[in-house]
Amino acid sequence: MTTSERELRWIRYLLIVIALPVAALILKTLQGIFIPLVIAIFLSFLFAPLINKLKEKKVPIIVIIAIIMLVLFISFLIISSLLYSAAESLVTGLPKYQEKFYYLIESIITWGQQLGERMNVALEIAPEFDYQRLIDPGSFSITKMVSDTMGGFISLLWNIFLVLVFLLFLVSGATSMETRLKNALGEDQQQRNVDTINRIQSQIQKYLITKTWISAATAIVGAIWMWILDIDFILVSALLLFALNFIPNIGSIISSSIPSLICLLQYGFGYKVIIFAVLITATQMLFGNIIEPQVQGDRLNLAPIMVLISLILWGWLWGIPGMFISVPLTSAINIILKEINPNNVVSALISGE
Numbered sequence: 333m334t335t336s337e338r339e340l341r342w343i344r345y346l347l348i349v350i351a352l353p354v355a356a357l358i359l360k361t362l363q364g365i366f367i368p369l370v371i372a373i374f375l376s377f378l379f380a381p382l383i384n385k386l387k388e389k390k391v392p393i394i395v396i397i398a399i400i401m402l403v404l405f406i407s408f409l410i411i412s413s414l415l416y417s418a419a420e421s422l423v424t425g426l427p428k429y430q431e432k433f434y435y436l437i438e439s440i441i442t443w444g445q446q447l448g449e450r451m452n453v454a455l456e457i458a459p460e461f462d463y464q465r466l467i468d469p470g471s472f473s474i475t476k477m478v479s480d481t482m483g484g485f486i487s488l489l490w491n492i493f494l495v496l497v498f499l500l501f502l503v504s505g506a507t508s509m510e511t512r513l514k515n516a517l518g519e520d521q522q523q524r525n526v527d528t529i530n531r532i533q534s535q536i537q538k539y540l541i542t543k544t545w546i547s548a549a550t551a552i553v554g555a556i557w558m559w560i561l562d563i564d565f566i567l568v569s570a571l572l573l574f575a576l577n578f579i580p581n582i583g584s585i586i587s588s589s590i591p592s593l594i595c596l597l598q599y600g601f602g603y604k605v606i607i608f609a610v611l612i613t614a615t616q617m618l619f620g621n622i623i624e625p626q627v628q629g630d631r632l633n634l635a636p637i638m639v640l641i642s643l644i645l646w647g648w649l650w651g652i653p654g655m656f657i658s659v660p661l662t663s664a665i666n667i668i669l670k671e672i673n674p675n676n677v678v679s680a681l682i683s684g685e
Contacts, residue, residue: 372498536660547577
């Protein structure tokens with residue numbers, strides 16, 4: 333390697349080091365635009381088989397858009413009604429559980445203080461932390477928390493509107509995209525880019541479909557266990573089991589812990605809590621660690637450590653929505669990096685090859 337080549341290589345590395353934080357800043361600052369856009373792209377991937385079949389039958393693009401909007405509208409109505417019912421049951425039943433929650437926290441703190449020296453060390457480490465705030469009804473209200481959450485409904489509607497607008501343009505412009513790529517890049521390069529897009533679309537589509545069915549099955553089985561043991565907030569817990577399973581690693585832990593906590597508050601520490609904790613953990617392990625890997629296979633080709641890192645990274649950039657889409661996003665980036673350079677070091681680290 334000559335001196336000039338070595339210098340160019342170091343300049344390229346330096347530019348990458350400079351570009352990464354700039355890109356992160358742009359993604360974080362403009363997350364209100366990028367998150368709906370990425371979700372719209374993923375939705376277009378999910379609708380791709382339906383769109384292609386309708387195009388083969390010479391269905392006009394305006395009719396295709398109308399069908400997709402109708403499907404999304406019906407889905408939105410179903411999800412909204414489920415969320416409304418869940419929120420209504422929460423607002424009705426939470427005051428009773430709030431008192432039990434205060435009592436549980438107070439019991440834990442009392443038990444911890446009785447440990448003596450170890451608890452004193454903990455208190456010395458964090459002397460400014462006011463433990464009494466946890467059990468002061470005036471300092472924290474679960475009902476208020478739910479009300480504040482519902483207050484973000486307008487923001488949610490705006491994001492849904494943006495997703496629909498982006499999806500509308502993606503679907504309407506999909507037909508002419510290949511032609512524009514061909515004119516701009518030439519037929520060979522155009523075909524290469526189309527193949528890359530198709531690979532990304534295929535992997536993400538299969539991942540989302542598989543994940544949806546696995547999460548739905550987990551939620552249904554979890555709801556059945558709750559119904560058998562007569563545990564409250566079945567709908568809320570089922571929705572959480574379904575949604576949080578899309579977050580890698582920690583999602584299943586959180587979604588299992590919440591109904592277990594509800595059972596603990598409802599019945600106290602006894603056989604029902606132990607039975608339910610065992611059942612819900614076994615259910616998560618069955619679907620998440622046995623069935624899903626068998627069905628999903630190694631389609632995404634991501635190293636386990638990179639799944640965790642991508643979860644942290646996209647969660648930092650885009651919050652909870654970033655956690656939900658961290659895996660398919662990282663998979664798409666991996667495919668693009670491999671297409672640019674098959675021997676890419678970053679791609680090798682992501683895929684664990």
